[in-house]
Amino acid sequence: MPIVDLKNVTFEYIRRDNEGNVDGITTAVDGVSLKVVPGEFIAVLGANGSGKSTLAKHINALLFPTEGAVYVDGMNTADEDKLLEIRSAAGMIFQNPDDQIIGQIVEEDVAFGPENLGVPTEEIRERVSDSLNAVGMSEYGLRSPDRLSGGQKQRVSIASVIAMKPKCIIMDEPTAMIDPEGRREILETAHRLNKEEKITMILITHYMEEVVDADRVFVMDKGKVAMSGTPAEIFSRVSELQELRLTVPQATGLAYKLKMAGVPIRDGILTGDELVNAIMKLWPVAK
Amino acid sequence: MKTEKVNELNELNTDIPILEAKHLVFEYRTGAAKPVRAVYDVSFSVWPGEFIGLIGHTGSGKSTLLQLLNALETPASGTVYFKGQDIFEKRYDRKKLRGKVGLVFQYPEHQLFAETVFADVCFGPLNMGVDRKQAELTAYDTIKQVGLEDECFYKSPFDLSGGQKRRAAIAGVLAMKPEVLILDEPTAGLDPKGRDELLDMIASLRDKENMTIILVSHSMEDVARYADRIMVMNEGRLILDDTVSTVFKHRQEIKTAGLSVPEVSEIVAELSAAGLPIRDDIFTVDEAAEEILRVLKEYRVI
Amino acid sequence: MHRLDPRTKIVLTFVYILSLFIFENPAVYAVAALFLIIEIILSRIPILYMVKGLKPVAFLLAFTVAVNLLFTGGQELFSFWIFTVTIEGIKRSSYLIGRLIFLVLASNLMTLTTAPVSLTNALEYLMRPLKLFKVPVHEVAMMMSIALRFIPILVDEANKIMKAQMARGADFDSGNIIKKTKSFVPIIIPLFVSAFRRANNLAQAMEARCYNGGEGRTRLNPLKYRRGDVVAYVLLVIYAVLIVLMGCFLFKAPPVAL
Structure with missing residues (x-):
C-alpha cells in the first residue's frame, strides 16, 4: 500500500479584489496523481507559485482537494474522524523556523504533539529524549528556542514531528531561510531518518543540490506534475528545467555544456566526482 | 598583493574611496557585565563602481557591519568615511547619508507599508527632502528599472507575488538614488530563475549607472559570477579581502569559516590534481567549460 | 524556592x-x-x-x-x-x-x-473553577504562553522594521507630536502584517501537530x-x-x- 496516494487532486480558490468581489478562480493544484511507496525519499521541485506548497499541505490534511482524493497510509483525508491519525502519520515541517516552534523551551515544543495526542506523561518523556537524540539536539532540551541557530531550530521542528511517530514527513522548503551550514544539517538529518528510521520523506525545495540524493523527483509547474523520474533522469533534461525557471547543480550544468560542445560524456551526471571520472576516462586516450 | 590591487584600482577610479571603514569595532550589551563583540577591528576601502561580494555564515558579524556602513549602528571605536567624510562626526547628516548609501535588508518586502507600490517607493525620496513631483518621477523610473510591470504601480504591495514584492521593496531604496547599494541576501527564498533575474538587474545597476554594489550572499556561486572582489567575514573579523580568484585559492580558510567554494572550482581543482593541465583560477561554469574544452582540443581528445 | x-x-x-x-x-x-x-x-x-x-x-x-x-x-x-x-x-x-x-x-x-511556561500552566490549573462560568481557561493559558513565546520575536521584528525604514530616511525623533505619531505608520503596518502572517503560520503548525483544544491533552511536566x-x-x-x-x-x- 502506498503511504501517500494522490488521486487526481485539484485545488482551487477564489480570488477577491479589494472590495471583496470575486475576481477569478485560481487553480493552484491541477489534477495531480502520484503515489509514494513507504521508505522512499521524494523531492518535489518547482518555481515560486508552482503549487508545490499547496500540494504538500494536502498530505497533512491542512488543505482538502476541491476535486480528487488524498490517501495517507490508506486513510482518506476527507474522513474527519481520521484527521488526528492522518496528521500524526504524516508530519509536516514548514519554511519559517520561528513560526512553528510553539514551546518556550525546546523540550516543551517537542512534547507538544504527543501532548495533543494524549500520550501518557512517562511515554512523552521517552519520546522527547528519543526524538531529540535522533536529530542530534539532546543537549538543547532545556534551552530557549530563541537562542538556537536556524538549522538547529529546524532540527527541533523535525524532532517535534518525530515525537508523534510519523510514517512520513513532509518538509515544505525547510532550508529556504537557512544558511548553507544549517542546510547541510537539515538535509543530513532528513536522510539519516529516512535510512535509519525508515521514515518516508517528501522534501519540497528549489535548491537543486538537495535533490541529488533523492530516490525520485517530481517537478511541478502551474499546478501540474511537469516531470518525474530519478534525479539523473530529471537533470539530464537541462533545457526543460530552465524553461520551468529551475536550474541544475553546477556539475550537471558543466557536463551538459561539455556534451553540447561535442565531448562524449554520458547523461545524468549529478556530482563533481562523477564528472571528474567521466572526463579523466577520456584523458589517457590522448596520451 | 593587496597594495598592488589598491593602486591598480586607484588608477581606475582616480580620487578617494567612496566608503572606507577604519578599525571598526562594534559591541552590544546583553545582561552580562561584559559587552559582546560582534565586529573586531575591521578596515577596508570600497572604490566607486566596485561590485563586492560579502560572505560569512549567520552570526559572523556581516549584518552588523552593513548597518555600521550607513550609521544605523554606532561603532564602539573606529569609524567610517563616506567620500572622505567621517560619518560618525557629530554634525554629519546621517539621514542624508542613508540616501547615498542605500541598504536593502534581508526580506525587504517585510517593510512595505503604503497603500500602493507607487506610494511606497516615494517614501524614501520624500524623506530625503525631494519635492513630490520629482519623487514621483524618480519612483516611476525606479519601478520600471526593477522590472515591475505598469499594472503593479497602483496595486497594493501586499497583493503582489513574492518575487514582485521583493523588487518593489528594492525599488524603495533605489528611488533615493544611492551611490552605494548594499543588499543583504536579496535572493533568499526566490527560485533559481528569480535569483538570476534579480542578480542580473543588480549587475546592470553597476554597469549602467556606475553604482557601487556590496552584495551579501550565502551563495558562493552567485558571488563568483557577479562580484569582482570578495570579502569574507568570520567571527567578527574580516579574514579575506581580495579579488575573486585570489580569495577562492584560500580554500582552507573558507572552509574553516563554515563556507564552501563554488562546486565548479572543486571540480576544476580535482581535474587539475588528477593530471589534466588546466588553469586552476576558475569559478564559473562557463569559464570551466571553456577551459576544459580548450585542453581537450589542444590534446586532440575531441 | x-x-x-x-x-x-x-x-x-x-x-x-x-x-x-x-x-x-x-x-x-x-x-x-x-x-x-x-x-x-x-x-x-x-x-x-x-x-x-x-x-x-x-x-x-x-x-x-x-x-x-x-x-x-x-x-x-x-x-x-x-x-x-x-x-x-x-x-x-x-x-x-x-x-x-x-x-x-x-x-x-x-x-x-x-519559568513562564510553568506559570501559565499553574494559572491554567488555578483558574479551572472558572470553567464553570464558561471562561475558556485552557485557551486563555495557551494564548498567554504563545504571547510569551512571540513577544521577543516581535520586538526583534519591530526593531528590524524600524531600521529598514530608517535606511529609507525615516525620522522618528523630530517634528511635533502629530508628525511623530504619523512617522510610526511605516512601522506599525508592516508589524501588523507580519504578526498576522506569523499567527497564521503558527496556527497551521499547531494544527499540523494535532492540536485540538484542551480536551484529552496530557502533559510533559504535570504539576505535582x-x-x-x-x-x-x-x-x-x-x-x-x-x-x-x-x-x-x-x-x-x-x-x-x-
Missing part, C-alpha cells in the same frame, strides 16, 4: 500581596518584611539583583511619595512655599512606599524563580505537589494567622478596606 510547585508560588505571592493591602500597621509590615527577606535568602538570588529590579518603578515610587507627602492633610509638621508636610503624610507615604516595594519584590521573586510545597503552605498559614492577629488585635486598628 526554585523547586516549589508554581501553583504554590502563585498562591504564596497572592496571599502575601493581599496581606499588604488589608492591614496597615508597623508590626504587620515588619513581619511582612521579615517574611520577604527569608524568602529572598532561600531563593539564593543576590540581594543586589533584587534591588536592581526596583529601578524601573523608582520613578513611580518617588512620585507616590511626593504626592502623599505633600498633599495629605493633618497635623502640620513644617511647611515651605505652598507645601505642607504633615505627620499623617509621612506615615501614609512610608506605608505606601513599603507596600509598593514589597509588592514589586515579591512578584519579581516569583517570576525570577519560575512535593514535600516542600506542603511546608510552604504551612508557613503561609502561620504567616496569615500572625498577620491577622497582629493586624486586628495587637493595635486594635480596624482593617483598612481594599
